Amino acid sequence: MEQITEISIKEISLSGFRNQKEPVSFALGDVNCVTGHNGTGKTTLAHAVAFAFYGVTYFGEQKADRLISSESAGCEVKVDFTDQNGVLHSLIRRRFGSKTELIFDSFSVRQEEINRFICDKDTFLCILNPFYLTSFGEAKGRELLFRNLKTVSSEQILSAMSDSFKKPLEGLNITEPAEMLSDYRAGIRRCDEQLRILEAKRATLRETVQANNAECDKLNEQAEVSAATVHILKEKQFEGLNLEDFRKRREQLSEKLTSAVNSPTAVKAAALEERLKAAREREYVSKFSGEIAKLDTELTSLKGRYSALKQKLEGLKPGSKCPTCSVTLTDELYTCAAADIASELHKVIDSANGLAETKKEMLETEQKAKQTFDRFKKDDTEKLSAELDELRRTEDDSPEIMQREIEEIDMLLSRGLLSDEEFSELESEERSLAGLDAQIKKLREYSVDAQITALNEQAAAFENDKRRYTEILASLEEYVSKRTELLAEELKMPNVSITLFEPVKTTGELKSVFRFTYKGRNYAALSLSERTAAGLELCALMRRLTGLNFPVFIDNTESVAHFDMSSLSCQTVFLRMVKNAPLSVKSMNQATEPLKKAS
Known part of the structure; x- marks a missing residue:
């Protein structure tokens, strides 16, 4: 039909x-x-x-x-x-x-x-x-109007736009401009967020450089103090000394020492020193230690035998069993058994006393032998020391004297005129100065240029994206504006205006609305007669x-x-x-x- x-x-x-x-x-x-x-x-x-x-x-x-x-x-x-x-x-x-x-x-x-x-x-x-139409909610009212509005093609909208706005939209498939506006605004926000992050990273690197420079300045101040202390001690260390003369003297002594070590006297002195060392290290060796140890073992055994017999004797009573034959002891047997054990105890005591006396004699002999050894060791040591001293007195320059002088020269070349405390301070300050120099070098070698360059390149990429998104966004807003104008032509009425899109004040995004005005006044504020007139225009x-x-x-x-x-x-x-x-x-x-x- x-x-x-x-x-x-x-x-x-x-x-x-x-x-x-x-x-x-x-x-x-x-x-x-x-x-x-x-x-x-x-x-x-x-x-x-x-x-x-x-x-x-x-x-x-x-x-x-x-x-x-x-x-x-x-x-x-x-x-x-x-x-x-x-x-x-x-x-x-x-x-x-x-x-x-x-x-x-x-x-x-x-x-x-x-x-x-x-x-x-x-x-x-x-x-x-x-x-009826004015009673609709936003979604239903917009749907009804858009269902009956003539479709405005993308070509129509673009033809109404200037070339400067059309260029950024080239290659884009514009299906839902409102969604695209939202997406590109979100893209700009993401770019801004990434740029803030990159700037924060660059700021952190700059702060690191500033902190390193400040640390360098601080370390330089400490290094200057240490260097000044080292300089003062160095000046005092060899002040008034002709180090070259000491080095020549050491060289002469080293040559003489080498010759002296190979001379007959030096060889004889070396032999005496070896004999003296051997005499001093000689230890007494006991001839009776084995016998004394054997006596100690026998005494320990007799002590155990004595304790066992004493325990048997103390436990022996008439009527008890004999600890030897297990026979019940009568008074007569008890007397015999007690006498036997007592006799055995006396034999153990006599044997122990004999062994103790023998051990005493051996210890006395051992002591006399050790005293004789110590006397001979002392005599040998004193004789060898005297021979060695006499040999050294006959030498003009003994190796020991030359060695001591070389050591004194080495000490002078090393420490100079500094006391032990001053030399320790010099070594400590030099170590501290070396450590400070190493820290300063490490801080100066630390560079953030490559990192900052990489961050700058990333930031430039995001800036380009943001600039492109901003251009597209402006073109899309112009696109929506032109589409709204073309749609508004169809919705044009003598006194009534219908608003279908409205920008959000905080973000600039377009939101969907469904609002009527009559002669510029909000529909809700109209009188009944004005609403009737507005309604007739809507019909x-x-x-x-x-x-x-x-x-x-x-x-x-x-x-x-x-x-x-x-x-x-x-x-x-x-x-x-x-x-x-x-x-x-x-x-x-x-x-x-x-x-x-x-x-």
Whole structure:
């Protein structure tokens, strides 16, 4: 079936619908005025049209049960209308209980079919009801408008832009500019974050260099103090000394010492020294140590034997068993056994006393032998020392004297005139100075130039990315601006403006909105008459965008002093409250009373 793009209602028939319990019909013309007191059924006609086509109220509410008269089991609404070709159609919707019946031109149809060959519910009600579109939430309102707006191609938008804005967008597939704006802003933020990180790293390296320089200065100060101390001690160390003379004297002594070591006297002295050393190291060797050790072992054994016999004797009593033969001791046997053990004890004591006396004699002999050895050792040592001293006295320059002089010269060449404390201080300061010089060298060799160069290259790359992203972002904003301008051309109305995009103040990103103004004023601040006028412009916009010419029912028109009929190019029904007046429908200046029941 051909889509119906124009509807002109000829007659509305009601039965059991709201306050119309009995069947009643109303004929409509191009311009109609429905008047009456509150509750007489003016808005019922608007509800009836919405119910017949979509089963909802004039305001799009799914409240079909409330539309049925409280005194009826169900309701029926019939709308007779002509289309753009002047063909007359009939649409009937019946509702009884939970069952709904929809008949179009005598054929039972489904709601989906009405939606297909007329339009969807929201589009129809936006044209029928001047207040319907403004009641939408942001998502629903934007979706409805964008669904009916003509598509603005990317080529159209780019052609409206200057070359400076078009160039950064070359090669980009612009599908969702809002998402792309968000992505590129995020890219710029990432670049800024990376640049902050890189700058922090460079600052850290610069701080490291400054810290190294400060440490170098500090170490240089310490090195200067150490160097000054070393200089003072060095000047004192060899002050007034002819080191060259001492070196020559040492060389002469070394040559003489080499010759002296190989002379007959030196050889004899070396032999005497060896003999003297051997005499001093000679130790006494005992001849009786083995015998004395053997006596100690025997004495230890006798001591154990004595302790065992004494224990037996002390444990021996009449009536006890003999520890030797295990016979029970009578008084007589006890006396004999005790006497035997006592006799044995005396033998052990006598043997021990004999061994102790022998050991004493051996120790005395051992002592005398050691004394004789020590006397001979002393005599030999003194004799050899005297011979060696006499031999050295006969020499003009003994090797020992020359060696001592060489050592003294070496000490002088090393320490100079410094005391032990001063020489220790000199060595300590020189070590400290060497350590300080090594630290200073290491700090001076430490370089961050390569690291800073690498960071600078990274920063330059991020700066280039940021610059490119910024150029693309500016071009995308211009793209969105031009698209908005082109879309706004379609949304242009005499007094009403619709805002679909709005920049976020903090970030500059575009956010989706759905906002109306009338003559520059926010919709929420408008009076009823201003809202009515704004709504009529919105109805006209929807007719223009969709190409659908459907009736408009204007409620509460008593609040509007004047209507510009030239802007109402569709079938119009004014709903006006007249106090204490019955329901009346007038068309084209002709009063129309309720008609007879529809046949």
